[in-house]
Amino acid sequence: MPVGKRRTGSGNSRRKGTFKTKQRKAFNSRHIDQVWEDVRKEQEEILSASADGKERLGPVGTTSRAVLDEDTPAGGAFYCTPCSRYFLSEHALSEHWRTKPHKRRLKELEGARPHNQKDAEWAGCMGAPDNGRKSKPVEMES
Numbered sequence: 001m002p003v004g005k006r007r008t009g010s011g012n013s014r015r016k017g018t019f020k021t022k023q024r025k026a027f028n029s030r031h032i033d034q035v036w037e038d039v040r041k042e043q044e045e046i047l048s049a050s051a052d053g054k055e056r057l058g059p060v061g062t063t064s065r066a067v068l069d070e071d072t073p074a075g076g077a078f079y080c081t082p083c084s085r086y087f088l089s090e091h092a093l094s095e096h097w098r099t100k101p102h103k104r105r106l107k108e109l110e111g112a113r114p115h116n117q118k119d120a121e122w123a124g125c126m127g128a129p130d131n132g133r134k135s136k137p138v139e140m141e142s
């Protein structure tokens with residue numbers, strides 16, 4: 001910097017990037033503890049559906065039996081449950097299954113049950129109090 005020039009900054013830097021942060025929020029994936037139950041539920045439903053001989057009515061890769069959603073890509077027809085992502089075509093979904101992030105996510109889901117908010121509150125002594133069984137009120141003689 002030339003002599004006598006003062007660097008100005010930090011005035012606008014707080015305002016920069018608000019658009020980017022909002023855009024990033026739109027692409028945030030669900031956390032592993034949120035997906036854990038979905039994957040387990042899906043496996044149970046597949047087993048029960050195959051035992052009953054019923055067809056799955058929901059989009060490919062989901063546990064939902066709801067009607068396809070028009071707001072999602074391809075109407076939500078192609079969905080990866082472990083990664084919680086929608087795809088435009090069957091080809092894109094099958095390509096995704098071969099990617100490293102998908103395989104990493106599957107490996108995470110095969111491991112031990114991830115921590116959730118309830119576990120965090122219990123560890124921080126913020127969970128529901130356990131005071132034992134309620135006893136009968138003791139009457140005092142006077």
